[in-house]
Amino acid sequence: MEAAARAVDDRVADPVLIGKRSRIEPLWKKYSSIPEFPYIDPDEFPCPKRDRFSDKLQNLPKYKSLSKSEALERLKDPLILGCLYLHCGLADGFVGGATRTTAETLRAVFSIVGLAHETTTLFGFFLIEKRLETGTNPFILLADCAVIPDPTPKQLANIAIGAASAFEYFTKDTARVAVLSFSTKGSADHPMVQKVQEAVALARQKAPDLTLEGEWQADTALDLASAQMKGVGGSLMAGRANVLVAPDLNSGNIAYKLVQRVGGCRSVGPILWGTALPANDLSRGCSSEDVLDMLALTSLQARKTMTLEKPTYAR
8 A cells, every 4th residue: 555655656657456445545544645546345346347347257268167146256356356457458557466375366367367479488577676886787687486387498498588578678778698507508417407508599599689698607697707717707798697597486486585685685576577468466575665666667567568569589
């Protein structure tokens, strides 16, 4: 609620709040001086609109087996109702998950919002703000942190290409992608390393103009001295990567939480890349600042959808 009020004050977005009026109204009055606020109370949904939305829900493949009464009951779930508002064109973006699991949030997004036609691999990323001297781009993108537990080499290649597109869209800077491992250029031999090597080869075939290296360790990607010690200091990307692709969801999720909680970096996400319309998931450990940042990036995604701007690299 605090983030929603600040989004209005800072002209970041016009939030539509989904929940019980009895809970929303006192909090809105606490955080905002604006008396009127847009909200949807699932328990007070007007009958004509309820019927329209339940019909929409029943027309979706995932919900075709629902009876009318079951569909109406599903509308009481804020995740379902919020995604339907987006699906029906009554909102430009959706943000949920502050009190729900990622699995629940993604289930609603996948089944109602769906994927963009060009999407080959959906993934979630964090945009991480480093603490750097003035004049340098402070952002690093880390993917996948939300969706695919153990990506295949093909999926990993698609994540690398899509992550480059996402980074360039949000920062307007050229993407330099490092696909991460516990090995740098064959310093270790293991099936997990081989998977990353195969993914790098596939990504280079699909996007030959993309600046990409791998398999690299994280210090190689971010520190020039480490890259030199490990024999790849001659690469133009040595120590200069700004897009990091984790080899699996374990490492991606752990890494972002460590840099956020221990490193004190500002980390916004997980931003879902590849949905038909902007729909994003919050961590249940989010702060009001995190929610406000997510609203801002979701608004930027909505602009991308509205202008039909194409990414630099195919997904």
